[in-house]
Amino acid sequence: MIRLENISQSFKHHSSKIKILNHVDLVIQQGSWVSIVGPSGSGKSTLLKIMTGLLKPDTGTVYYRDLDLYRMGEREKSDFRRRHIGFVFQDFKLLPYYSVLDNVILPLYYDKKKQELYEKAKMLLLSLGIQEPLFSRLPNDLSGGEKQRVAFARALIADPDVLVCDEPTGNLDRENRDHMIEILRSFNQQGKTMILVTHDMEVAAYSNCIYLLKDGLLLPNEVNV
Numbered sequence: 001m002i003r004l005e006n007i008s009q010s011f012k013h014h015s016s017k018i019k020i021l022n023h024v025d026l027v028i029q030q031g032s033w034v035s036i037v038g039p040s041g042s043g044k045s046t047l048l049k050i051m052t053g054l055l056k057p058d059t060g061t062v063y064y065r066d067l068d069l070y071r072m073g074e075r076e077k078s079d080f081r082r083r084h085i086g087f088v089f090q091d092f093k094l095l096p097y098y099s100v101l102d103n104v105i106l107p108l109y110y111d112k113k114k115q116e117l118y119e120k121a122k123m124l125l126l127s128l129g130i131q132e133p134l135f136s137r138l139p140n141d142l143s144g145g146e147k148q149r150v151a152f153a154r155a156l157i158a159d160p161d162v163l164v165c166d167e168p169t170g171n172l173d174r175e176n177r178d179h180m181i182e183i184l185r186s187f188n189q190q191g192k193t194m195i196l197v198t199h200d201m202e203v204a205a206y207s208n209c210i211y212l213l214k215d216g217l218l219l220p221n222e223v224n225v
């Protein structure tokens with residue numbers, strides 16, 4: 001279970017401070033699929049960063065079961081994130097001077113035997129529709145949709161319990177988007193927790209729960225699956 005308690009966050013804009021998140025609480029059950037929707041600039045990516053340990057909020061706490069994420073040391077927190085949380089960023093954050101394959105193995109580079117890791121990375125990439133000729137390419141020589149699938153493979157390489165995706169279908173054409181939805185569903189069916197930010201209501205419709213983030217507040221919106 002992931003629990004956010006009393007999260008507030010402001011950012012400075014010129015001389016004033018703008019409150020993006022205003023005392024946000026959220027509980028996400030293990031194995032559930034939660035989608036967060038809301039207008040552009042409402043703070044969705046900021047909330048994802050806070051719940052994954054990338055941004056310490058002005059106030060509030062984030063718990064993974066009983067572990068308080070922001071009470072961990074930097075090293076402990078980054079190990080925890082690497083092992084438990086896969087994150088697909090909106091802009092992918094692939095390293096430009098590393099090949100596709102090397103980008104995918106990065107989270108486990110120091111943990112596992114390279115041969116084993118490369119085999120797993122190849123299988124993941126193939127399952128996501130990225131074929132062998134692309135394995136040695138640099139990210140800048142990929143299409144947006146291909147980059148996105150490589151970012152997915154990197155997020156999944158460590159078998160995380162939680163997959164966090166910022167706009168997972170944003171760069172995909174219809175066929176690839178439908179394929180991505182199948183991947184998300186099968187991941188969720190394995191009992192993994194999914195947290196998505198999306199503008200795509202068809203994708204959000206697969207969630208157990210949709211939340212609207214607006215004016216700093218997170219409003220629940222239960223749906224049937």
Ligand SMILES: Nc1ncnc2c1ncn2[C@@H]1O[C@H](COP(=O)(O)OP(=O)(O)OP(=O)(O)O)[C@@H](O)[C@H]1O
Nearest residue numbers: 011012020038039040041042043044045046047090
């Ligand atoms: N580090 C920062 N410093 C200052 N302002 C920031 C920072 N990060 C985000 N913001 C601002 O906070 C607001 C919320 O940003 P955020 O990226 O979380 O929104 P979003 O809902 O994900 O938007 P989109 O749907 O367009 O991706 C925006 O106005 C953004 O400019």
